[in-house]
Every structure is written in C-alpha cells, then in structure tokens.
Amino acid sequence: MSSWSVIVVMGVVTYAIRLSLIVLTGRVEVPDIVQRALRFVPPAVLTAIIFPELLRPGGSPQVLLVNARLVAGAVAALIAWRTRNLILTVAFGMAALWVLQTMFMSNG
Amino acid sequence: MASWRDEFLAGVRNELPLLLGVVPLGMIYGVVALAAGLPPAAALAMSLIVFAGSAQVISTQLFGAGAPGPVIVLTTFVVNLRHMLYSASVAPRLKALHPAWKWALAYLLTDEAYAVVITSYDQSHPPQRNHRHWFFLGAGLALWTTWQLSTGAGVLLGAQLPASWALDFTLPLTFIALVVPPLKDRAGVAAALTAGMVALAGAGLPYKLGLLIAAISGILAGLWVESRQPARAGAVQPVSADAEP
Numbered sequence: 001m002s003s004w005s006v007i008v009v010m011g012v013v014t015y016a017i018r019l020s021l022i023v024l025t026g027r028v029e030v031p032d033i034v035q036r037a038l039r040f041v042p043p044a045v046l047t048a049i050i051f052p053e054l055l056r057p058g059g060s061p062q063v064l065l066v067n068a069r070l071v072a073g074a075v076a077a078l079i080a081w082r083t084r085n086l087i088l089t090v091a092f093g094m095a096a097l098w099v100l101q102t103m104f105m106s107n108g
Numbered sequence: 109m110a111s112w113r114d115e116f117l118a119g120v121r122n123e124l125p126l127l128l129g130v131v132p133l134g135m136i137y138g139v140v141a142l143a144a145g146l147p148p149a150a151a152l153a154m155s156l157i158v159f160a161g162s163a164q165v166i167s168t169q170l171f172g173a174g175a176p177g178p179v180i181v182l183t184t185f186v187v188n189l190r191h192m193l194y195s196a197s198v199a200p201r202l203k204a205l206h207p208a209w210k211w212a213l214a215y216l217l218t219d220e221a222y223a224v225v226i227t228s229y230d231q232s233h234p235p236q237r238n239h240r241h242w243f244f245l246g247a248g249l250a251l252w253t254t255w256q257l258s259t260g261a262g263v264l265l266g267a268q269l270p271a272s273w274a275l276d277f278t279l280p281l282t283f284i285a286l287v288v289p290p291l292k293d294r295a296g297v298a299a300a301l302t303a304g305m306v307a308l309a310g311a312g313l314p315y316k317l318g319l320l321i322a323a324i325s326g327i328l329a330g331l332w333v334e335s336r337q338p339a340r341a342g343a344v345q346p347v348s349a350d351a352e353p
Contacts, residue, residue, distance in 0.1 A: 003150050006177040010167060010184040011157035017191045019214035023207075025199035034196070036334065037327050041197040042226045043296050044303035044326025045190065046287040048319050049219070051304035052311040053280035069277060076281050080288035089285035090125050090278055097277055 068100035112239040119246025122228060126220045129279030130161075130251065131258045132269050137165050138262020144172030148263050155259040159252065160218065162316060163187040187316045193323055194222040201229050202241065209241055216248025220279075227286045295337065299330030 054073040076093030083089070110118070134155075141151035146168060154164055163184045170180045194217050202210055224247045229240060237243075269275060291297050303326025310318025 003146060003171060004153075006167075006171075006180050007150060007154045007157055009177070009181050010154070010163065011159075013181060013185050014158050014160050014163065014188045014191070015215060017185070017188050018195055018217040019211065020192055021195035022199045022202055022210050022214050022217075025196070025203060030200075033331070035200070037331055038197050038200070040296065040299035040327040040330035041193050041323070042223070042230070043287055043291060043300040044330065045193060045219075045319075045323045046223060046283045047300040047304040048307035048322035048326065050280050050283050050287065051307050052318075053277075055308055056311050069280075072277070073280065073284060076284045077288055080285045084289040086122075086125055086282065086285040090128075090281045093281035093284070094274075094278060097274055101272070101274070 068097055068104060071100055072097035110237060110239060112242040115237070115239040115242035116246035118228075119224070119243035119248075120250040122224045122243075123221070123247040123250040125285075126224065126279065126282050127250065127254045129276055129282065130220060130254050131261075132275045133161055133165075133279075134255050134258025135262035135265075135269065137161065137168070138259045138264075139266055140165060141168045142263060144168040146171055151263050152256075152260060155256055158184070159215065159255065160184075160188055160191075161255070186320075190219075190316065190320050190323060191217060194219075194226075197226060198222070198229075198244075202244075205241055213241065213244050213248065216244070216252060218248075218251060220251050221248045223283060223286050227290065230290060293337075295330045295334035298333040299326040302326045302329035 050073070054070045055067070057067070057069045072093050075096040076089050079085070079092045080089040137155070138151060141154070141164070142148065146154075151168075154167075158164055158167075166187055167180050167184055170183060195214070198213075198217065202213060205213075221244070225244045228243060287300060291300060303322045306325040307318055307322035310321050312318070313321075
C-alpha cells in the first residue's frame, strides 16, 4: 500500500466511525438505558482527557505540588465553578501556569 | 428565535478559545509528518482527509517506522473509536436533519467541536433554537479551517511557537471550563471522577485505549449512581426529552 492509499483508507475509517450512529439512530429504536447513558458521555470523555493532561504531563506521573499544570488546572476548575466563564477560566489557568513555571525556573 | 446566521457565528465564537490550543498541535503535526518522511502534499492531504489530530500524529510515527498499511489503518480505527461515543451522543439532536447535513456534520465531529456543541446543546431550550445545526457547522468549520492552516504552517515553517508558552495547555483548560459548570448532580460527578481516575490508571496503554476504557467506565459509574438515587422530578434529564424541531 502506498502512503496515499493508506491515508485515504484512514479517512474512510475515521469518517465511518463518526457517521455511524448519527445515521443509524433514526432507523433503529434506541434502548432507554442507552439514552440515559448518553447524558454521561460529555463529563466522562472530557474528564478522561483532562486528568492525564494535569497529572501526567509529558506522559509520566509527577509529584503533586511541584506539578505546575496540576495546580494551574485546580485554579481553573475553581474559576470555572465560581464564574462559569470560559474566557476567565482559560485566562486564570494560563496565568497560574506561567507564574508557577517562572517560579520553578528561578528556583532551579 | 436565533437566525441561522446568529447560530453559525455563535458556533464560531464558542470554538475560538479552543483554537488557541489547536494551533500548536497542528504545527507539531506538520513538523513530525515531514520528519517521518511523508511528502508535504501527503501530510496536508491527511489533515483534509482524516481530520483527526491524535490519529494523524500517531500514524506519522508508524509511517516513519515503516509499519504496514493495515497496521496504520487498524491503529487509526482504535484511536478514533471514541468518536463513536460522540456520534451516539449527538445523534438524537441531529435526528430530524436532512441526510446531507448529517454527512457534513459527521465529518466535522472532532473532540474539540463535540465539546463545544454538546455543552451548548445541553444548556439551551430546543424551541428557541431551530437552527442549532448551524451552530455545529460554525464550530466545526472554525476548527477545520484552523487545523488546515496550522498544519500548513507546520509543514512550511516548522514549529515556531516557543514551547515555554505552553499554549497546548489551553486545551485542557477549555475542557475544564466546559465540564465543571454543568456538573450538578451526584451521578454526573461520579461519571466524571471515575472516568478521570481510570484514564490516569490507563494512561500508559497504547492507542488512546485508556481514554476509551475510561469514558465507558465513567458512563457506567454515572448510570449506577443514578439508579441508586430515588427518582426526583428534574433530577434526571434524559436525552429523549430534548425534542427536535
């Protein structure tokens, strides 16, 4: 297989996955349990992406309090909970990360 | 009622904060694709044809290692399997649309578009939003355009953003901003925390399998906690109540 044909098949596979249940749902009856389960997809998937980014930045576990990303993420979670504001959450999270990184760099 | 143009622009606007984190990823992909020996045209075409960041980065490593085509395709399948959950999740909201809309929006169904679209859909009341699919299109196209341009920038210029800016961190921050506010009931919190812990435990697994297992564990935990709670009016908001226009 040339790299071009591999890329095309990769695209077909990816698209088929994304399209699959969007097209099927109108045709088959979705069981009640599945409908209730779908409510939990966003919090489950998003948190599953977030936790490793905070606790294993770079792919390995990090000690809690010297992990700038974890502290910055906790700051962001607090801001998100109190303000429900996306821009403020990202701004405070990045500010916290930069401040912590600068502090660690001056220490090290 | 919001017009289609309002919805489209709102979709673009809501996607903007995520784009800040997508740009460095796109540039990194462009750089590693060339480093792995893909021709520039093939690297750009992969962004157009596959349009899936993680799968693209992983596959370039496999291309570079000379892996056989079927292995690369199978890896792509496993890495993108989580999108089947997204497909199931948005399906009830797209049910009444013309097939052409479904095919178009499916192409745009990425992590970043899904996060924004599902949060917006869940917070709004359907009767006021007959043009919600335009919101999806706006968010999806904003991401798509940014991905193509940043991939191109990576291929042409190399990675020029200093790593110390840590702009990639804006992505998990945006996900935090999207996931925290809607967490109101215990079942939702259980789903989130379980998924997070399992994702940590499974972070060493290849091909994003940890993410898929974590998501499924979280969903099961949510269902379990919900089934143990006494039924209260308003406590549970099944997707089925979210009627389509």
